[in-house]
Amino acid sequence: MKDGPHIAAIAALIGDPARANILSALMDGRALTISELARSANVGLPTASTHISKLEAAGLLLSIKQGRHRYVRLSGEDVVHTLETLMLLAARTGHRRVRTGPRDPALREARVCYDHLAGARGVQMFESMVQSRLLECGGGHVRLTSAGRRFAQRFGIDLGEHQTKDSVTCVSCLDWSERRDHLAGRLGCACLSRIFALKWARRDKDSRAVLFSANGLREFNRLFPI
Amino acid sequence: MKDGPHIAAIAALIGDPARANILSALMDGRALTISELARSANVGLPTASTHISKLEAAGLLLSIKQGRHRYVRLSGEDVVHTLETLMLLAARTGHRRVRTGPRDPALREARVCYDHLAGARGVQMFESMVQSRLLECGGGHVRLTSAGRRFAQRFGIDLGEHQTKDSVTCVSCLDWSERRDHLAGRLGCACLSRIFALKWARRDKDSRAVLFSANGLREFNRLFPI
């Protein structure tokens, strides 16, 4: 009753096509410049500038100036989560695009979600780790077991001092393709970094897709079976 | 990049204060009439009517006509989930109201979320059931164990033929008060109904709060310890 205006303020910001495009373009966690975002949203540079100012003032974006560029990124995972939730709702109510683009299957297979792995491979990784008792999942929280800690070390991830509770939280990033959770948080971020470092996969240049190599997929499947 | 407009269409709908108020008022799962919603949103009756038509056309609401009334309700739990996610984001970015209303603590304690229990008591119930191995939680899914099935029967819940997988899904309804999951789905709905039937608690008249009686809370705590 009273909280209508609060969510309306945020939703109205996301509710503009240009701004929604800007936010979508940032969903892979990268920091982009104003002009890149303007092009991505199909608006002029001044328009994008004002939009981004508003989004930053509202706390959805962060930006840093470097030289004459201004790099903009999302302010947190909760923004990604909100956007994915909206996508899910849009899909259910028939607002999604009917024609699934050519790179759509690749996105369903594996994609970047802010800074971690999502899509079929992301779910596989998470469920495999739960199955193998590397992760303990209960009551909305995820804890790394001692076996999981050893596994991480063997995998080449240095959790270091970031072993706090929330650093390995499983943010239930329920996405539109798989209706399942996948691993987010620092551990999810580190896993994806490692996958890239091992050259098991690389990022598609202009989408959120993660493209596995044949060999990389084999290794991935061996490490995270079924 | 291409999915900007899709989420923008939905977000724009939620982005209007009057519509956001209407949606918020419906978050307790009840079906309300147009005039009730108009009053709740502080707009005239014609205005509310058009808003509701738009929301229904977009698939966010469902309505049935009964006599000269038209009863409106949310079209599904995903709408609730989206709204709660937006509230969460609004709270984090400082858009929440500073003055926490008088009935705010009660909402944090226990409240209705669409058709199931949320808030501290909702989380307690869920975590207790996981702890006691009544529920098995892994990989974003929740399954009722055989012990859980016996428990449900003893508790007076007839799951009947609704023993399909998704009927007991744990929709990760991460809410603004507790940042944890709680039980949704048919099982969550049935539990809350049972709690009301046993007179352990009753609903506040004009909010989403669930008010436990002293005795009801004792029984609840015994059944769902820690």
Place this chain on the structure above:
DNA sequence: ACGATGCTTCGCTATCGGTCAAACCATGAA
């Protein structure tokens, strides 16, 4: 049959906000 109630539709106004051109500022390069 009559009026009352709940809701919808129409028509209108006022307002808000997205958009861009042009001017302006700041930084980096030659």
Place this chain on the structure above:
DNA sequence: TTCATGGTTTGACCGATAGCGAAGCATCGT
């Protein structure tokens, strides 16, 4: 210094839409 590039600001335009009064239906009660 001078030019070029990236970004911001200003101002004006314009389309979209929220809002409501009034009229129009439909349904219920009497």
